[in-house]
Amino acid sequence: MSNNETTGEVTEAQIAVHWQEEEYFYPSTEFIAQANMTDKGIFDRFSLDNIPECYKEYADLLTWDKYWEKTLDTSDAPCWKWFVGGKINVSYNCIDRHLAQYKNKAAFIYVPEPEQEPHQPITYQELYVRVNEMAALLRDFAGVKTGDRVTIHMPMVPELPITMLACARLGAIHSVVFGGFSGRACGERIGDSGSKILVTMDAYYRSGKLLEHKDKADEAVKVADEEGVTVEKVLVWQRYPGKSSSKTPMQEGRDFFVNDVLKQYWGQRVEPVQMPAEAPLFLMYTSGTTGRPKGCQHSTGGYLAYVAGTSKYVQDIHPEDVYWCMADIGWITGHSYIVYGPLALAATSIIFEGVPTYPDAGRAWRIAQQLDVNIFHTAPTTVRMLRKAGPDEPPKYDYHFKHMTTVGEPIEPAVWRWYYEVVGKGEAAIVDTWWQTENGGFLCSTIPALHGMKPGSAGPAVPGIHPIIYDEDGNEVPAGSNKAGNICIQNPWPGAFQTIWGDRDRYVRQYYERYCKDPNSKDWRAWPYLTGDAAMQAPDGYYRILGRIDDVINVAGHRLGTKEIESACLLVQEVAEASVVPMADEIRGRVPVIFVSLKPGFSPSEEIQKKVVLSVEDTIGKIARPAAVYIVHDMPKTRSGKIMRRVLAAITNRVDVGDITTLANPEVVEEVKKMVQS
Numbered sequence: 001m002s003n004n005e006t007t008g009e010v011t012e013a014q015i016a017v018h019w020q021e022e023e024y025f026y027p028s029t030e031f032i033a034q035a036n037m038t039d040k041g042i043f044d045r046f047s048l049d050n051i052p053e054c055y056k057e058y059a060d061l062l063t064w065d066k067y068w069e070k071t072l073d074t075s076d077a078p079c080w081k082w083f084v085g086g087k088i089n090v091s092y093n094c095i096d097r098h099l100a101q102y103k104n105k106a107a108f109i110y111v112p113e114p115e116q117e118p119h120q121p122i123t124y125q126e127l128y129v130r131v132n133e134m135a136a137l138l139r140d141f142a143g144v145k146t147g148d149r150v151t152i153h154m155p156m157v158p159e160l161p162i163t164m165l166a167c168a169r170l171g172a173i174h175s176v177v178f179g180g181f182s183g184r185a186c187g188e189r190i191g192d193s194g195s196k197i198l199v200t201m202d203a204y205y206r207s208g209k210l211l212e213h214k215d216k217a218d219e220a221v222k223v224a225d226e227e228g229v230t231v232e233k234v235l236v237w238q239r240y241p242g243k244s245s246s247k248t249p250m251q252e253g254r255d256f257f258v259n260d261v262l263k264q265y266w267g268q269r270v271e272p273v274q275m276p277a278e279a280p281l282f283l284m285y286t287s288g289t290t291g292r293p294k295g296c297q298h299s300t301g302g303y304l305a306y307v308a309g310t311s312k313y314v315q316d317i318h319p320e321d322v323y324w325c326m327a328d329i330g331w332i333t334g335h336s337y338i339v340y341g342p343l344a345l346a347a348t349s350i351i352f353e354g355v356p357t358y359p360d361a362g363r364a365w366r367i368a369q370q371l372d373v374n375i376f377h378t379a380p381t382t383v384r385m386l387r388k389a390g391p392d393e394p395p396k397y398d399y400h401f402k403h404m405t406t407v408g409e410p411i412e413p414a415v416w417r418w419y420y421e422v423v424g425k426g427e428a429a430i431v432d433t434w435w436q437t438e439n440g441g442f443l444c445s446t447i448p449a450l451h452g453m454k455p456g457s458a459g460p461a462v463p464g465i466h467p468i469i470y471d472e473d474g475n476e477v478p479a480g481s482n483k484a485g486n487i488c489i490q491n492p493w494p495g496a497f498q499t500i501w502g503d504r505d506r507y508v509r510q511y512y513e514r515y516c517k518d519p520n521s522k523d524w525r526a527w528p529y530l531t532g533d534a535a536m537q538a539p540d541g542y543y544r545i546l547g548r549i550d551d552v553i554n555v556a557g558h559r560l561g562t563k564e565i566e567s568a569c570l571l572v573q574e575v576a577e578a579s580v581v582p583m584a585d586e587i588r589g590r591v592p593v594i595f596v597s598l599k600p601g602f603s604p605s606e607e608i609q610k611k612v613v614l615s616v617e618d619t620i621g622k623i624a625r626p627a628a629v630y631i632v633h634d635m636p637k638t639r640s641g642k643i644m645r646r647v648l649a650a651i652t653n654r655v656d657v658g659d660i661t662t663l664a665n666p667e668v669v670e671e672v673k674k675m676v677q678s
């Protein structure tokens, strides 16, 4: 399936589990009766021939300051510009326009992790006030102007979307870094985006502990400085306003408590800046094939139109629904489907601070019961975790979901069934949504009232998305042939990212070069978008996603670059070489396993293993913590000296190592096998 065989790389797709075709499940008549989308005609309206004009239907869900003149401008192919000439403000669309009808309705309900702390509903009116005041602070105290980047490194608290929406109100570009990432990872992203302002929080709860967070800001500022970017102000929200929850001192003249400074801005209102539709709204960094994460640049009008449309038709969100997406806002799922999509539709969106199995396996279902959640959204890794921790918990609680989502990784049919029967009580329609940070919103999923659900398959493409599967040589794999290949999208769509921040060449190279039909063409038909996933399509048109074809590991639904992890290992003084491979894991889908060899003069020790783990955690974050670190005396290599990751991955996953006769050092294979498999 991939030419990686010859280069010695291994891909997730090659260790994918190929489960059997499953039968269909159908949504209930009650669900269909209330669904937002019950018209099969949507697929004709969004046919390939109707690209790009069909997307007017999504853009019309929004309130424009100035209507656009051109739906799609392809003159700078493959950097697509949507709704050109249009002016719009995202914060206005997510807040102000709902006030007349919904000012007293909860926009967010914040659920702190400690159960003794009360839930905090934030009405649309209150959100309006808080976003305006924060926007005034950012503009007048921090000097943030339209187009400036603001890095936000925060946990799951309402002050996070408040800060994002305040940036959007000003037309400033936010760059949210997942709260669990290390200070170093945050600093590198500040360096890349050139943001002069860092917004953070002093502490947050996770598994019952109030974790220090401000220390990461100090590290981030230091790293950004090494990258040539001076952070002028660090704005620190407090988990308990007025009370210090962090031991890290504030630096005079640089660090400020937001709630102190905000007092000067109480009652202030900031006119939403009318932004060009194609102005960037935010950056979201993600892992790729090289060591450095890339900043996916998302647009204002196109992005909001796409997340509003897909939230309405795939998530089936109505204003009266109580919607809970358990992702972190620090990932694209949280941006699109906790904040922007739901708020554009005037929904009530829950923000949960903690882990869903703390203090016990019933926590998530107690929240669902108490808030009467009816739409639930999470990743297979969390479903597996909840199933393991409390397989019989959900029926003990009185809640009823009409709709559930899975996102981020393939879901095994057995896990899907537990989700459907036990969590959803057989009542909820499920959508398995396949997409990526780069895409802004869903690519493949069933439309819940229109299609049957097939466990283990993401479903057909959503309206307006037209996938195509190519083989290695650029031939089209016949549609519906159940043959695996590299899945691409033939057409642009408004949610797609615009470029990689500061690196247009890398954007073109990585996503559009492989199957480009004519590099000089200004016609979008010449530029299929390479997703980087392997997939197969069944005769019924449903796609099954097999995993990444590049050096990316999908850990618990989150992307990590093997090169990023390897670079972190090489920071350990004793380490000469490092190789990271994905290992199938019962709960997290895939986990990284590390092999290192040492420089001459050093011998293997537990201490070195620990140093490697620490270096990975410090450089990236705990999410990248390896399942194991093996110190080998040599790596399996080709005669040209390339490490054969394929062999290491095969050993780790206890599958056949294949042909090793061409290795320079085949004897190493047995040695590594003994170490790993005994």
Ligand code: PRX
Binding pocket: 286, 332, 333, 406, 407, 408, 409, 410, 411, 432, 433, 434, 435, 436, 437, 438, 458, 531, 532, 533, 545, 546, 547, 548, 554, 557, 558, 559
């Ligand atoms: O391999 C695919 C997998 O997650 C990758 C994208 O990761 P990220 O950019 O972090 O975004 C995750 C949330 C949108 C994809 O290239 N993936 C995502 N959703 C699914 C999936 N694999 C199988 N089924 C899915 N539903």
